Amino acid sequence: MGRYVVRRLLQMIPVFIGTTFLIYYMVYQLGGDPISAMFGDKGADPVFVRQMREEFHLNDPLIVQYWYYITDLLHGDFGTSFNGRPVADELKRAFPVSIRLAMIAFAIEVVVGVGLGLLSGLRRGKFVDTLVLAGTLVVISIPVFVLGTVAQFWLGSEWGIFEATATVGDATWSQLLLPGIVLGSLSLAFVARLTRTSVAENMRADYVRTATAKGLPRRRVVTRHLLRNSLIPVVTFLGADLGALMAGAIVTEGIFNVDGVGRLIYLAVTKHESSTVVGAVAALVMIYLVMNLIVDLLYAVLDPRIRYA
Amino acid sequence: MTTIDTKNKPEGSGPAAAAPLLEVDNLHVEFRTRDGVAKAINGVSYDVSAGETLAVLGESGSGKSVTAQTIMGILDMPPGHITGGEIRFHGKDMLKMSKEERRKIRGQKISMIFQDALSALNPVYSVGFQLAEMFTVHRGMSKKDAKLKSIELMDQVRIPAAKDRVNDYPHQFSGGMRQRIMIAMALALDPELIIADEPTTALDVTVQAQVMDLLAELQRERNMGLILITHDLGVVADVADKIAVMYAGRIVEQAPVRELYRQPTHPYTKGLLESIPRLDHKGRELYAIKGLPPNLMRIPSGCAFNPRCPYAQDVCRSEIPPLHEISVGRGSACHFWETVMEGEVRG
Ligand SMILES: Nc1ncnc2c1ncn2[C@@H]1O[C@H](COP(=O)(O)OP(=O)(O)OP(=O)(O)O)[C@@H](O)[C@H]1O
Ligand code: SF4
Ligand SMILES: [Mg+2]
Numbered sequence: 171m172g173r174y175v176v177r178r179l180l181q182m183i184p185v186f187i188g189t190t191f192l193i194y195y196m197v198y199q200l201g202g203d204p205i206s207a208m209f210g211d212k213g214a215d216p217v218f219v220r221q222m223r224e225e226f227h228l229n230d231p232l233i234v235q236y237w238y239y240i241t242d243l244l245h246g247d248f249g250t251s252f253n254g255r256p257v258a259d260e261l262k263r264a265f266p267v268s269i270r271l272a273m274i275a276f277a278i279e280v281v282v283g284v285g286l287g288l289l290s291g292l293r294r295g296k297f298v299d300t301l302v303l304a305g306t307l308v309v310i311s312i313p314v315f316v317l318g319t320v321a322q323f324w325l326g327s328e329w330g331i332f333e334a335t336a337t338v339g340d341a342t343w344s345q346l347l348l349p350g351i352v353l354g355s356l357s358l359a360f361v362a363r364l365t366r367t368s369v370a371e372n373m374r375a376d377y378v379r380t381a382t383a384k385g386l387p388r389r390r391v392v393t394r395h396l397l398r399n400s401l402i403p404v405v406t407f408l409g410a411d412l413g414a415l416m417a418g419a420i421v422t423e424g425i426f427n428v429d430g431v432g433r434l435i436y437l438a439v440t441k442h443e444s445s446t447v448v449g450a451v452a453a454l455v456m457i458y459l460v461m462n463l464i465v466d467l468l469y470a471v472l473d474p475r476i477r478y479a
Numbered sequence: 480m481t482t483i484d485t486k487n488k489p490e491g492s493g494p495a496a497a498a499p500l501l502e503v504d505n506l507h508v509e510f511r512t513r514d515g516v517a518k519a520i521n522g523v524s525y526d527v528s529a530g531e532t533l534a535v536l537g538e539s540g541s542g543k544s545v546t547a548q549t550i551m552g553i554l555d556m557p558p559g560h561i562t563g564g565e566i567r568f569h570g571k572d573m574l575k576m577s578k579e580e581r582r583k584i585r586g587q588k589i590s591m592i593f594q595d596a597l598s599a600l601n602p603v604y605s606v607g608f609q610l611a612e613m614f615t616v617h618r619g620m621s622k623k624d625a626k627l628k629s630i631e632l633m634d635q636v637r638i639p640a641a642k643d644r645v646n647d648y649p650h651q652f653s654g655g656m657r658q659r660i661m662i663a664m665a666l667a668l669d670p671e672l673i674i675a676d677e678p679t680t681a682l683d684v685t686v687q688a689q690v691m692d693l694l695a696e697l698q699r700e701r702n703m704g705l706i707l708i709t710h711d712l713g714v715v716a717d718v719a720d721k722i723a724v725m726y727a728g729r730i731v732e733q734a735p736v737r738e739l740y741r742q743p744t745h746p747y748t749k750g751l752l753e754s755i756p757r758l759d760h761k762g763r764e765l766y767a768i769k770g771l772p773p774n775l776m777r778i779p780s781g782c783a784f785n786p787r788c789p790y791a792q793d794v795c796r797s798e799i800p801p802l803h804e805i806s807v808g809r810g811s812a813c814h815f816w817e818t819v820m821e822g823e824v825r826g
Binding site for chain 1: 551552553555582583584585586587590591593595598599600601602603605612613616617648650664
């Protein structure tokens with residue numbers, strides 16, 4: 171197990187470098203001279219521009235610029251945006267909000283998704299199953315934008331069950347509840363369907379039959395033997411999804427006015443704030459990689475055939 | 480523990496004469512699927528007493544496993560439906576018991592050994608956990624005590640270095656060792672009856688005999704009833720007391736083992752015996768039963784075996800032969816059992 175962890179950690183290094191370089195390159199290509207963009211129509215003092223280009227290493231080849239960038243990054247320095255604010259500050263403000271949002275979405279996705287999936291998998295072909303299948307199909311086919319707006323209007327504004335928008339800056343847990351549900355709903359639908367298929371498949375497995383033949387109570391057969399095995403593919407999905415929840419909340423954050431990473435990146439892109447974009451994305455990549463590692467380890471815990479492979 | 484040698488007992492005495500432990504009586508099971516209704520079990524009756532081994536023979540699809548699953552209460556329902564009959568354990572019909580009553584019989588009074596131990600054991604738990612579960616759940620034992628009991632069991636089924644291997648996972652064992660673990664699990668709570676569904680079919684020929692011997696020995700020591708489902712007529716001759724031959728969800732012949740081998744009274748049994756390869760007849764072509772097993776959705780009228788039977792007459796196509804009693808504990812479901820009995824066994 172120890173060697174497995176080390177191997178997985180080492181594998182993360184090239185992936186991290188590769189993805190961050192790619193992002194760096196693409197954002198760089200995104201265009202415009204950021205220095206000139208800063209001054210708009212007024213035109214800038216050429217001396218000052220040259221100075222700025224020096225400071226931001228803009229005259230060096232891309233690979234060298236990247237090198238400067240990544241070494242700074244590893245020292246915890248995410249650089250400065252062109253308006254002089256450290257990118258790290260922006261990230262420190264935005265990330266906690268997004269992490270909170272993602273946690274809410276994730277918790278709902280796991281608890282409700284797995285629960286519904288188990289229920290319908292155990293009662294395949296029955297009413298509950300049909301209901302879950304139809305419901306999840308609806309959720310999957312409605313665009314998040316529509317779902318979010320509708321939920322905000324009815325559940326938030328009209329009926330007042332949830333708070334409809336978040337305050338700019340630091341959003342509270344209760345303000346993030348509805349956006350969290352909206353954000354998690356799509357994944358929830360996938361998780362429910364994945365769990366359902368997996369449970370239904372494993373229900374006919376020989377070892378489940380053995381567990382019943384051993385005279386174990388049905389509860390134990392289902393939770394210890396059936397569910398444990400059925401969750402293996404679901405965990406893989408959940409791990410990949412946790413990263414996506416952090417990065418993919420742009421639409422939801424927009425609707426509910428949540429000041430998170432999605433919004434930060436969106437604004438930075440429109441303003442050509444390359445260092446903010448790259449910094450935020452690099453941080454996301456890191457979170458994503460760590461999540462993946464945790465999932466892989468969890469996977470190995472769940473399935474001894476992998477652990478001892 | 481008393482050791483009863485069931486094999487060399489005189490006829491009509493010993494455990495066979497006592498009230499049967501388990502009686503399957505006129506059992507009917509069908510599978511209702513989208514393609515139609517498959518009548519898998521059509522009036523099966525057999526019984527087993529303590530210390531007795533009943534071998535159930537028959538080709539693929541004849542309903543051996545479905546009968547076993549129905550006894551255990553692990554039949555897939557739906558699509559399976561029990562449409563008639565009784566299964567009495569100590570004289571009490573299990574089909575009328577509550578779910579909870581039946582659960583308490585499973586694993587504690589009647590347990591089952593499956594064919595493929597690799598898929599029958601849970602891949603994500605250690606064998607120790609899966610053995611210990613019997614004790615923690617059914618006997619309320621502490622985890623620690625249960626583990627000690629598991630090691631003891633693994634020793635009993637002769638798994639080398641049981642103590643070191645108790646935390647290993649099923650995939651880390653060889654096929655033979657895995658099947659021993661299945662046996663250990665079945666024996667854990669000292670059941671009165673074991674159902675072994677082709678326990679050696681998935682194993683290498685070299686370990687088949689070892690595993691079978693172990694099972695037979697443990698059964699004898701503990702005076703358990705054993706229902707042994709198998710294709711292997713060689714194994715049957717060695718360990719069984721009596722045989723039930725199944726065809727299309729019916730018992731077509733039932734007899735004490737030696738009598739059946741000496742003098743089959745059903746054409747199907749005769750065909751089975753004649754298809755055993757024998758050393759002294761090496762080089763001669765095997766007699767095999769011609770034709771295919773019947774489609775269970777369209778079982779032939781009359782005797783289900785008639786399209787394949789060399790003895791078939793007109794009456795076989797119209798009338799279902801009942802199980803004629805030939806002598807005590809001996810029966811044949813053939814209109815012409817006397818003719819069949821007189822004939823020689825070719826082979
Ligand atoms: N879950 C099920 N659904 C539908 N049909 C089934 C099911 N289980 C068994 N059957 C049918 O019941 C019939 C009897 O099957 P069974 O497994 O008892 O045969 P068997 O005698 O054990 O054969 P084998 O020697 O191949 O194990 C088969 O035709 C099979 O297709
Ligand atoms: S009843 Fe007829 S068809 Fe059936 S086994 Fe006997 S002779 Fe053959
Ligand atoms: Mg079978």
